[in-house]
Amino acid sequence: MKTKSILAAAASLGVLTLGVLQATPAQAQAMQHSTEPPFSHEVFTGAVLFEKLEYGWGLDGPNIGRWDGQAWYGGDVNRVWLKTEGETSRNGTVEGAEVQLLYSRLLGYYWDFQAGIRYDIRPRPDRFYGVIGLQGLAPGMFEVDVQGFVSEKGDLSARAEVSYDAYITQRLVLQPNVEVNLALQKVPELGVGSGFNDVEAGLRLRYEFTREVSPYIGVSYERKLGDTARYARNEGEDVGGWAFLTGIRLFF
Amino acid sequence: MTNDKLSRRQALGLGVAALAFPAAPAALAQPAVGRAMPREFNLTLSHVTANITGRRRPAMAINGQIPGPALRFREGEEVVINVANRLREHTSIHWHGLILPSGQDGVPGISDGFQGIDAGSTHQYRFPLVQAGTYWYHSHSGLQEQSGIYGSIVIDPATPEPFGYDRDYIIQLSDWTDETPSHVIANLKRDPGYYNYNKRTLASLVGELRRAPDGAARSAIVSDRIMWGDMRMDPTDIEDVGGYTYLVNGHTPAQNFTAVFRPGETVRLRFINSGAMSHFDVRVPGLEMTVVQAHGNNVRPVTVDEFRIAPAETFDVLVRPRDGRQYQVLAESMGRQGFAQFSLATQEGLPALPLPPHRPRPVLTMADMGMNYGPKGLDRGTPMPEVDAPGHVAPMDMGGMDHSAMPMPAGGSQGMQHGAAGGMNHGSMAGMDHSSMAGMDHSAMPGMNHAAMSGMDHSGMQGMDHSSMAGMNHGNMPGMNHGAAGAGAMAGMDHGAMGHGGMGHGGMAMPDPLVNDVGAPPGARVLSYRDLRAARPLYPVREPTRIIEIRLTGNMERYFWSINGNSFSQAQPIQLHLGERARFRFVNETMMNHPMHLHGMWMMPQVGNGAENPLLHTVNIKPGSTVDVDIEADAPGGWAFHCHMLYHMETGMMRKVSVVSAPRTAAAR
Numbered sequence: 001m002k003t004k005s006i007l008a009a010a011a012s013l014g015v016l017t018l019g020v021l022q023a024t025p026a027q028a029q030a031m032q033h034s035t036e037p038p039f040s041h042e043v044f045t046g047a048v049l050f051e052k053l054e055y056g057w058g059l060d061g062p063n064i065g066r067w068d069g070q071a072w073y074g075g076d077v078n079r080v081w082l083k084t085e086g087e088t089s090r091n092g093t094v095e096g097a098e099v100q101l102l103y104s105r106l107l108g109y110y111w112d113f114q115a116g117i118r119y120d121i122r123p124r125p126d127r128f129y130g131v132i133g134l135q136g137l138a139p140g141m142f143e144v145d146v147q148g149f150v151s152e153k154g155d156l157s158a159r160a161e162v163s164y165d166a167y168i169t170q171r172l173v174l175q176p177n178v179e180v181n182l183a184l185q186k187v188p189e190l191g192v193g194s195g196f197n198d199v200e201a202g203l204r205l206r207y208e209f210t211r212e213v214s215p216y217i218g219v220s221y222e223r224k225l226g227d228t229a230r231y232a233r234n235e236g237e238d239v240g241g242w243a244f245l246t247g248i249r250l251f252f
Numbered sequence: 253m254t255n256d257k258l259s260r261r262q263a264l265g266l267g268v269a270a271l272a273f274p275a276a277p278a279a280l281a282q283p284a285v286g287r288a289m290p291r292e293f294n295l296t297l298s299h300v301t302a303n304i305t306g307r308r309r310p311a312m313a314i315n316g317q318i319p320g321p322a323l324r325f326r327e328g329e330e331v332v333i334n335v336a337n338r339l340r341e342h343t344s345i346h347w348h349g350l351i352l353p354s355g356q357d358g359v360p361g362i363s364d365g366f367q368g369i370d371a372g373s374t375h376q377y378r379f380p381l382v383q384a385g386t387y388w389y390h391s392h393s394g395l396q397e398q399s400g401i402y403g404s405i406v407i408d409p410a411t412p413e414p415f416g417y418d419r420d421y422i423i424q425l426s427d428w429t430d431e432t433p434s435h436v437i438a439n440l441k442r443d444p445g446y447y448n449y450n451k452r453t454l455a456s457l458v459g460e461l462r463r464a465p466d467g468a469a470r471s472a473i474v475s476d477r478i479m480w481g482d483m484r485m486d487p488t489d490i491e492d493v494g495g496y497t498y499l500v501n502g503h504t505p506a507q508n509f510t511a512v513f514r515p516g517e518t519v520r521l522r523f524i525n526s527g528a529m530s531h532f533d534v535r536v537p538g539l540e541m542t543v544v545q546a547h548g549n550n551v552r553p554v555t556v557d558e559f560r561i562a563p564a565e566t567f568d569v570l571v572r573p574r575d576g577r578q579y580q581v582l583a584e585s586m587g588r589q590g591f592a593q594f595s596l597a598t599q600e601g602l603p604a605l606p607l608p609p610h611r612p613r614p615v616l617t618m619a620d621m622g623m624n625y626g627p628k629g630l631d632r633g634t635p636m637p638e639v640d641a642p643g644h645v646a647p648m649d650m651g652g653m654d655h656s657a658m659p660m661p662a663g664g665s666q667g668m669q670h671g672a673a674g675g676m677n678h679g680s681m682a683g684m685d686h687s688s689m690a691g692m693d694h695s696a697m698p699g700m701n702h703a704a705m706s707g708m709d710h711s712g713m714q715g716m717d718h719s720s721m722a723g724m725n726h727g728n729m730p731g732m733n734h735g736a737a738g739a740g741a742m743a744g745m746d747h748g749a750m751g752h753g754g755m756g757h758g759g760m761a762m763p764d765p766l767v768n769d770v771g772a773p774p775g776a777r778v779l780s781y782r783d784l785r786a787a788r789p790l791y792p793v794r795e796p797t798r799i800i801e802i803r804l805t806g807n808m809e810r811y812f813w814s815i816n817g818n819s820f821s822q823a824q825p826i827q828l829h830l831g832e833r834a835r836f837r838f839v840n841e842t843m844m845n846h847p848m849h850l851h852g853m854w855m856m857p858q859v860g861n862g863a864e865n866p867l868l869h870t871v872n873i874k875p876g877s878t879v880d881v882d883i884e885a886d887a888p889g890g891w892a893f894h895c896h897m898l899y900h901m902e903t904g905m906m907r908k909v910s911v912v913s914a915p916r917t918a919a920a921r
Contacts, residue, residue, distance in 0.1 A: 042821045043812070043903055047442035076812040076819060076904070110484060110809055137809060139482045167453040211439075211446055251443070 054247025193227020
């Protein structure tokens with residue numbers, strides 16, 4: 001189990017994460033003592049969650065498809081995460097698509113420290129990023145995911161996402177969410193300005209037929225901001241607007 | 253299940269195997285055995301397909317049945333049990349509650365020299381029976397118990413019991429799920445609220461607000477919701493696992509297991525809770541029950557209307573139905589998800605009586621959480637493993653002191669001059685009765701520690717008005733430590749944050765750690781551990797040599813559980829010295845019940861009955877509560893010690909207890 005978790009750590013982000021690993025008393029202790037009973041074990045499990053798998057009808061803009069999913073595997077404290085999100089544009093071509101591979105370590109009761117790499121397949125040119133993040137449950141039962149990125153060119157950016165599951169009945173759930181992107185430097189070739197790039201807010205009403213499968217409807221509002229909006233206008237692209245959504249949430 | 257011819261033939265065949273397992277070590281006096289050849293029992297474990305809910309599902313069975321066969325032993329005899337593993341996986345059988353040599357206890361990797369039973373092989377257990385009563389057996393490997401590897405044990409006493417009865421029934425309660433246990437654990441891991449369809453919702457909020465009598469009540473409802481949200485806890489999380497069908501001796505409620513009686517007879521019901529994750533609240537409308545045995549040990553008979561039985565517990569009760577009608581025995585799950593039920597009737601084959609509506613589901617309150625408002629990240633449960641010395645030791649002072657027996661001159665302070673006792677520790681005053689005290693002055697006590705005053709009864713106190721005491725503002729007391737020594741994690745209530753000045757103890761809303769709120773009608777007698785008095789105490793009263801703090805911890809969000817912040821995979825054994833009397837101070841820092849089970853030795857919860865404190869193999873520790881439990885370490889070897897909620901144990905709430913003869917300082921590493 002120990003080797004497994006260490007392998008997982010090394011696989012995702014060598015130096016950085018190993019530093020964290022060694023600093024913690026738990027691992028240090030586990031290594032010190034060889035009295036571990038032979039049949040003791042940690043339960044290793046995983047899960048896949050597609051929070052968004054949806055199609056949106058733009059009320060004053062183009063229709064879009066969107067996905068946002070994550071998966072994890074691991075033990076109590078150390079886990080590997082895979083996250084992906086992306087968007088398709090009006091003609092079905094993929095406009096943005098990213099994948100993240102992260103090592104995740106439990107910090108405190110409710111929070112995971114995460115670090116790893118992100119690869120943006122779209123938009124072109126494709127680009128690698130280093131990722132550091134914090135994901136967890138904030139007081140009030142808000143799901144929070146905050147990430148900082150440094151691109152292979154050295155550009156710094158960040159993303160914050162907050163959502164809340166309001167149970168109307170035992171199966172009907174209203175989920176408001178907000179996502180904000182910001183950048184420290186402008187990256188014109190990707191159409192990114194400095195400062196706040198965009199904000200996206202959504203309100204999704206899902207029905208949990210089972211915990212695994214819950215179709216939903218909702219509305220979302222998206223808006224590019226500042227220079228990012230200017231770049232988009234120059235490209236003849238939309239800067240955002242309202243959309244009506246239908247989708248399905250999958251959790252396995 | 254026992255066939256003399258067969259067993260003799262097999263005894264010959266297994267002669268070599270029997271030699272390979274030396275007889276019980278001399279530590280346990282071998283009783284005089286009437287017959288030269290020990291009686292032999294054969295258990296065969298195999299995969300089966302069970303159909304309990306109407307769906308054919310994979311299960312595991314012993315001798316083809318769920319539960320496995322009832323083993324009927326006699327006190328004083330020696331038995332040989334051959335366990336054949338026809339499963340495709342490793343297994344083990346543990347004899348729950350039996351006092352036997354460590355090597356026969358059946359926990360892989362913990363019991364001395366026992367590494368489990370490989371697929372396809374047969375293991376021979378051999379041990380003497382030094383006790384009588386109702387017990388059970390189950391797999392101690394993975395989650396096999398949930399799949400059906402459990403059965404009952406009845407040991408007939410060598411001497412007549414102090415009570416009589418006409419009929420004798422084993423009532424083995426259990427919980428069955430159509431899901432595979434590994435699926436259940438994966439669901440809990442990815443969403444701890446996966447099975448909870450009784451969450452608080454906006455709809456229920458509207459209902460509550462509508463029913464509230466006034467604005468103050470409405471704002472209390474809203475602020476309670478906000479408080480739980482801030483704590484990131486769910487007060488409706490009473491039972492982790494759902495989708496259970498509750499069984500009596502393997503029978504569903506509709507199949508209506510029937511215990512037959514004739515009017516006027518006394519019927520003995522041997523309740524065994526073999527549920528993996530279920531506490532049951534048991535009652536028989538129209539009949540009272542007299543508890544005569546608890547966990548296999550005779551207790552002074554106590555008559556109750558209802559009792560709660562935690563996983564792994566056993567209670568033997570007598571009922572005396574006078575008329576010939578059909579009685580319904582109800583065992584309602586604590587989270588009100590369902591009933592196990594059976595009938596007491598004058599004939600078999602009657603249809604089940606209709607089940608009553610469920611009692612209200614319990615909802616946890618802040619008091620259940622030990623008045624600890626919010627985790628602030630770190631002080632609720634233990635999120636991360638902490639450094640845990642083997643046998644984490646708290647200093648001993650005033651342990652086991654009985655204040656009611658102290659000479660107490662009325663009005664005089666010299667008899668009870670607590671002010672002089674610097675660093676006084678009230679920790680072990682379980683079951684303390686202050687009712688006969690008069691003129692007690694607590695005012696000048698520095699460093700007072702109230703940590704584990706379980707079962708303290710202040711109600712009858714006279715002349716002890718805390719409100720008028722200067723310096724009895726708990727917030728002002730210097731050096732007062734209510735919680736766990738050393739670690740500083742307070743599971744008990746935090747007096748510092750509460751203005752206690754002027755507050756009488758009678759107004760404190762701390763839940764009694766030993767009283768079960770089963771939702772019974774007013775006036776109903778509900779069994780508590782305090783009602784249990786050992787009919788034949790095994791050990792004289794003596795001071796414990798050490799207090800070992802056992803904080804029950806875990807991470808509900810991640811669904812892993814631990815003791816003192818360490819899951820089993822990270823933990824070291826707790827070392828006890830042969831011959832010592834250790835006091836386990838359980839501090840439940842979680843919001844779940846934890847029935848804690850120690851193998852090989854009796855647990856004596858300090859409920860205030862002195863030498864008659866009951867002898868139990870499993871002690872249920874309620875959320876947010878603190879209970880002291882004494883253990884006479886008289887059985888050398890390695891023993892398992894764990895929560896008997898199966899998925900709590902599997903995800904880490906387990907330790908090895910090593911009873912060693914060489915005294916070692918706990919600080920030695």
